Amino acid sequence: MKVVDFDACTDQDEIIIYPIGDVHIGEAGFSQTEFVKVINTIKNTPNAYAILNGDLINNATRSGASDVYGEQMSPMLQISLALEYLEPIKDKIISATTGNHELRSNKDDGLDIAQFMCASLGIQNRYSPDGVFIFLTTGKAAGKNSQKPHNQVYGIYHTHGSGGGKRAGSTSNALEDLTGIVDADVIIRGHSHKPMAFPIGYFRANYSNHKVTQVTKYLVNTTAFLHYGGYGEQKGFRPTAIAIPEIHLKAHSNKKIRVII
Numbered sequence: 403m404k405v406v407d408f409d410a411c412t413d414q415d416e417i418i419i420y421p422i423g424d425v426h427i428g429e430a431g432f433s434q435t436e437f438v439k440v441i442n443t444i445k446n447t448p449n450a451y452a453i454l455n456g457d458l459i460n461n462a463t464r465s466g467a468s469d470v471y472g473e474q475m476s477p478m479l480q481i482s483l484a485l486e487y488l489e490p491i492k493d494k495i496i497s498a499t500t501g502n503h504e505l506r507s508n509k510d511d512g513l514d515i516a517q518f519m520c521a522s523l524g525i526q527n528r529y530s531p532d533g534v535f536i537f538l539t540t541g542k543a544a545g546k547n548s549q550k551p552h553n554q555v556y557g558i559y560h561t562h563g564s565g566g567g568k569r570a571g572s573t574s575n576a577l578e579d580l581t582g583i584v585d586a587d588v589i590i591r592g593h594s595h596k597p598m599a600f601p602i603g604y605f606r607a608n609y610s611n612h613k614v615t616q617v618t619k620y621l622v623n624t625t626a627f628l629h630y631g632g633y634g635e636q637k638g639f640r641p642t643a644i645a646i647p648e649i650h651l652k653a654h655s656n657k658k659i660r661v662i663i
Contacts, residue, residue: 404530423455423592424626428480456501456562533561540653559586566594595626599661
């Protein structure tokens with residue numbers, strides 16, 4: 403498991419994280435309008451950041467499930483376009499992982515497309531092909547007039563995931579399964595194309611002071627940037643609700659999380 407330390411210092415009351423996955427650039431149903439909208443929001447909002455959670459490109463291969471002949475562009479052009487979109491927010495990308503669509507090339511040819519894209523953006527040290535645990539520290543932005551309040555540290559885990567089935571219950575079960583693997587304030591997965599967020603209660607043990615505290619974890623499943631049709635329609639999946647989760651983290655004083663879809 404990759405561990406990433408990230409400082410998100412701001413004078414704002416909170417920071418906002420947009421988990422982005424299942425973009426599928428190159429697929430016939432790719433919703434460019436919705437994707438560009440969220441990229442511009444991150445770019446133009448000082449306290450907004452992104453987490454990349456895999457399947458940024460469709461990357462149809464002969465051994466995969468996608469239709470090679472239905473692609474709108476070659477995998478190389480998909481990579482180039484993804485980098486063009488992400489370049490303006492590269493300094494705001496907290497971490498990144500890969501998805502099953504990028505992994506097709508790794509399986510067939512030993513090529514890690516996601517790693518290549520992260521290296522091109524200068525964020526390879528914040529990339530893992532499996533999953534990433536983030537220690538996200540908030541605090542006052544540096545400056546001569548800044549007073550340093552109590553910083554908050556949030557634990558966030560994200561992985562692309564697999565499975566999840568056709569129904570929302572399967573996606574929520576897959577999310578809850580991750581709570582048995584890692585203890586984090588926010589757990590993020592994708593793959594099933596079902597935007598979802600819900601809190602669960604949890605008892606967290608502190609071995610240094612022998613205290614047990616009830617906490618709330620937030621489980622988040624990312625959306626897909628796809629219009630209906632193609633593989634999804636052929637297999638009888640519901641159309642994707644293109645609704646991007648927003649994870650709001652209190653930056654100063656009391657630690658607080660809220661998720662908006």
